[in-house]
Amino acid sequence: xxxxxxxxxxxxxxxxxxxxxxxxxxxxxxxxxxxxxxxxxxxxxxxxxxxxxxxxxxxxxxxxxxxxxxxxxxxxxxxxxxxxxxxxxxxxxxxxxxxxxxxxxxxxxxxxxxxxxxxxxxxxxxxxxxxxxxxxxxxxxxxxxxxxxxxxxxxxxxxxxxxxxxxxxxxxxxxxxxxxxxxxxxxxxxxxxxxxxxxxxxxxxxxxxxxxxxxxxxxxxxxxxxxxxxxxxxxxxxxxxxxxxxxxxxxxxxxxxxxxxxxxxxxxxxxxxxxxxxxxxxxxxxxxxxxxxxxxxxxxxxxxxxxxxxxxxxxxxxxxxxxxxxxxxxxxxxxxxxxxxxxxxxx
Amino acid sequence: xxxxxxxxxxxxxxxxxxxxxxxxxxxxxxxxxxxxxxxxxxxxxxxxxxxxxxxxxxxxxxxxxxxxxxxxxxxxxxxxxxxxxxxxxxxxxxxxxxxxxxxxxxxxxxxxxxxxxxxxxxxxxxxxxxxxxxxxxxxxxxxxxxxxxxxxxxxxxxxxxxxxxxxxxxxxxxxxxxxxxxxxxxxxxxxxxxxxxxxxxxxxxxxxxxxxxxxxxxxxxxxxxxxxxxxxxxxxxxxxxxxxxxxxxxxxxxxxxxxxxxxxxxxxxxxxxxxxxxxxxxxxxxxxxxxxxxxxxxxxxxxxxxxxxxxxxxxxxxxxxxxxxxxxxxxxxxxxxxxxxxxxxxx
Numbered sequence: 238x239x240x241x242x243x244x245x246x247x248x249x250x251x252x253x254x255x256x257x258x259x260x261x262x263x264x265x266x267x268x269x270x271x272x273x274x275x276x277x278x279x280x281x282x283x284x285x286x287x288x289x290x291x292x293x294x295x296x297x298x299x300x301x302x303x304x305x306x307x308x309x310x311x312x313x314x315x316x317x318x319x320x321x322x323x324x325x326x327x328x329x330x331x332x333x334x335x336x337x338x339x340x341x342x343x344x345x346x347x348x349x350x351x352x353x354x355x356x357x358x359x360x361x362x363x364x365x366x367x368x369x370x371x372x373x374x375x376x377x378x379x380x381x382x383x384x385x386x387x388x389x390x391x392x393x394x395x396x397x398x399x400x401x402x403x404x405x406x407x408x409x410x411x412x413x414x415x416x417x418x419x420x421x422x423x424x425x426x427x428x429x430x431x432x433x434x435x436x437x438x439x440x441x442x443x444x445x446x447x448x449x450x451x452x453x454x455x456x457x458x459x460x461x462x463x464x465x466x467x468x469x470x471x472x473x474x475x476x477x478x479x480x481x482x483x484x485x486x487x488x489x490x491x492x493x494x495x496x497x498x499x500x501x502x503x504x505x506x507x508x509x510x511x512x513x514x515x516x517x518x519x520x521x522x523x524x525x526x527x528x529x530x531x532x533x534x535x536x537x538x539x540x541x542x543x544x545x546x547x548x549x550x551x552x553x554x555x556x557x558x559x560x561x562x563x564x565x566x567x568x569x570x571x572x573x574x575x576x577x578x579x580x581x582x583x584x
Numbered sequence: 585x586x587x588x589x590x591x592x593x594x595x596x597x598x599x600x601x602x603x604x605x606x607x608x609x610x611x612x613x614x615x616x617x618x619x620x621x622x623x624x625x626x627x628x629x630x631x632x633x634x635x636x637x638x639x640x641x642x643x644x645x646x647x648x649x650x651x652x653x654x655x656x657x658x659x660x661x662x663x664x665x666x667x668x669x670x671x672x673x674x675x676x677x678x679x680x681x682x683x684x685x686x687x688x689x690x691x692x693x694x695x696x697x698x699x700x701x702x703x704x705x706x707x708x709x710x711x712x713x714x715x716x717x718x719x720x721x722x723x724x725x726x727x728x729x730x731x732x733x734x735x736x737x738x739x740x741x742x743x744x745x746x747x748x749x750x751x752x753x754x755x756x757x758x759x760x761x762x763x764x765x766x767x768x769x770x771x772x773x774x775x776x777x778x779x780x781x782x783x784x785x786x787x788x789x790x791x792x793x794x795x796x797x798x799x800x801x802x803x804x805x806x807x808x809x810x811x812x813x814x815x816x817x818x819x820x821x822x823x824x825x826x827x828x829x830x831x832x833x834x835x836x837x838x839x840x841x842x843x844x845x846x847x848x849x850x851x852x853x854x855x856x857x858x859x860x861x862x863x864x865x866x867x868x869x870x871x872x873x874x875x876x877x878x879x880x881x882x883x884x885x886x887x888x889x890x891x892x893x894x895x896x897x898x899x900x901x902x903x904x905x906x907x908x909x910x911x912x913x914x915x916x917x918x919x920x921x922x923x924x925x926x927x928x929x930x931x
Contacts (some may be wrong), residue, residue, distance in 0.1 A: 339845035498686035508863040516858035526878030
């Protein structure tokens with residue numbers, strides 16, 4: 238079968254690999270029908286050292302169950318399923334609290350790790366299948382597939398950003414970042430009833446989609462100028478919630494500038510920094526809280542899916558390009574160059 | 585009248601100053617009957633530069649209203665009152681949300697600022713008196729005065745630490761720091777029903793009081809050893825809430841080590857650092873949240889006072905020394921040397 242491997246920065250290849258097989262009785266074998274490239278993949282695409290590779294890529298996929306291990310009880314051959322981007326057993330104490338990204342099972346972790354496969358491929362072995370895979374009540378050729386695919390990561394992550402920030406009908410929200418997660422944080426904030434949603438981004442096609450998703454305001458300026466603009470839109474105080482969906486230190490500093498005293502910076506962009514200001518002059522004096530982390534999207538699939546199925550939300554609009562496996566390497570480059578927002582893969 | 589002034593590190597003097605008077609129609613003049621020295625004062629005691637002084641000291645006091653400005657409606661001469669450590673109008677949008685430390689009134693701020701007086705004195709001008717002063721339903725010589733005095737800061741701050749951390753009957757809590765705020769965070773966590781309260785501190789008299797206040801465990805070790813000890817006490821996971829009541833970077837790092845994945849570090853020790861680790865390896869990967877800030881103690885006085893009045897809690901036990909104004913300079917030194925936990929002042 239064919240799968241996507243990253244050999245180093247800028248070096249993505251689609252190659253023949255051994256066919257995926259059931260290895261453990263809790264595994265399922267899934268034939269992938271839809272997958273995609275994630276903004277997170279781009280961090281490695283920009284900086285991965287050859288000695289860290291080759292790595293199997295892809296952590297978002299929908300597919301058809303082809304085989305199941307002897308202990309898999311909830312799935313059967315032929316089921317159309319979606320998988321969350323973090324592998325979890327869905328039964329440990331952290332999973333029961335809704336924090337699947339801290340699952341304590343020894344097989345828990347992220348796709349593409351040393352012992353797991355990737356979703357940008359023809360097929361995949363899914364560990365802890367009962368815990369991870371969620372059946373989709375649609376046909377394999379449903380037009381809803383792109384939107385359902387976002388339940389594996391970007392819609393769930395945008396929703397998590399809003400939930401971790403405490404978005405409700407009386408909150409004002411700023412979303413920093415016009416990537417797929419930022420745009421879907423806008424959608425999630427709108428879905429949760431946020432009074433005002435300010436999207437900070439400068440890519441006009443993307444901020445246009447942000448408006449369609451529910452942004453009430455768009456601020457293209459960055460840094461001090463961007464902060465001023467948000468403050469002007471909010472009576473001088475900034476917003477109760479700031480979703481930081483980029484992951485850089487400048488984005489964090491921007492979040493500090495636009496958050497209201499007593500508010501929350503909810504981070505879902507994976508931080509590309511370790512130390513940052515959190516002392517008296519940044520967080521403490523103004524009682525600003527920090528929240529977020531890798532989204533436990535498995536916890537949200539059942540809640541979000543009905544709105545996708547009935548068309549209330551269309552998160553799949555973040556896909557502005559589609560390709561077969563052959564086009565995956567150029568899909569990475571297109572996303573890195575911001576020519577594509579998010580590339581759908583049909584293996 | 586006499587008041588306490590800090591001239592620089594290690595240099596505290598009690599001097600004659602002009603008598604306090606009503607300056608604005610919203611002021612009250614209060615004759616102070618009980619005040620104290622705060623752990624926060626010790627930061628300046630350790631590092632204040634002479635050019636920053638002299639500064640009027642003291643932000644915790646109880647006293648008797650001696651005079652009121654023409655616009656003061658809720659207080660009258662003779663009322664016994666307690667003041668919160670932050671000056672606020674108690675009516676702006678932030679105050680109404682319970683965040684008095686972000687009050688937008690031009691006169692809001694902290695005691696001891698350029699235009700405000702201090703509580704370690706015979707009398708004090710209290711701005712925005714209706715908003716700040718809360719009447720105490722006891723006689724001026726009540727034995728409850730030390731406990732009622734803690735409503736001005738340390739009990740309210742300990743309570744805020746617990747509330748900001750989300751303490752409830754199903755949470756386990758670690759409190760880092762055996763100063764008055766740490767000990768009263770223990771008391772507050774117990775009052776809110778925390779299942780387990782681990783106090784990290786090495787001063788035996790203080791940790792003894794911590795046990796009396798409700799600590800279920802005491803860990804004297806610090807650093808890696810202390811972290812190991814807390815993890816052993818919590819099934820390997822750490823606690824849902826960590827109250828960081830010290831304010832140093834090592835205390836923050838210790839908090840990172842003992843907090844459970846998905847948990848909260850609630851900071852009430854004023855950070856003596858600006859940058860600290862908050863990236864993937866510290867907060868993000870484990871979805872750890874940061875909360876806290878200068879406690880809006882005004883918001884809590886009405887809630888906490890009944891438990892003090894009926895003796896359910898005795899936060900005044902943190903006072904292990906008492907002095908008149910003359911003894912204030914040596915009181916600072918005793919607290920800096922950890923000979924005294926908290927010094928009560930009877931002007």
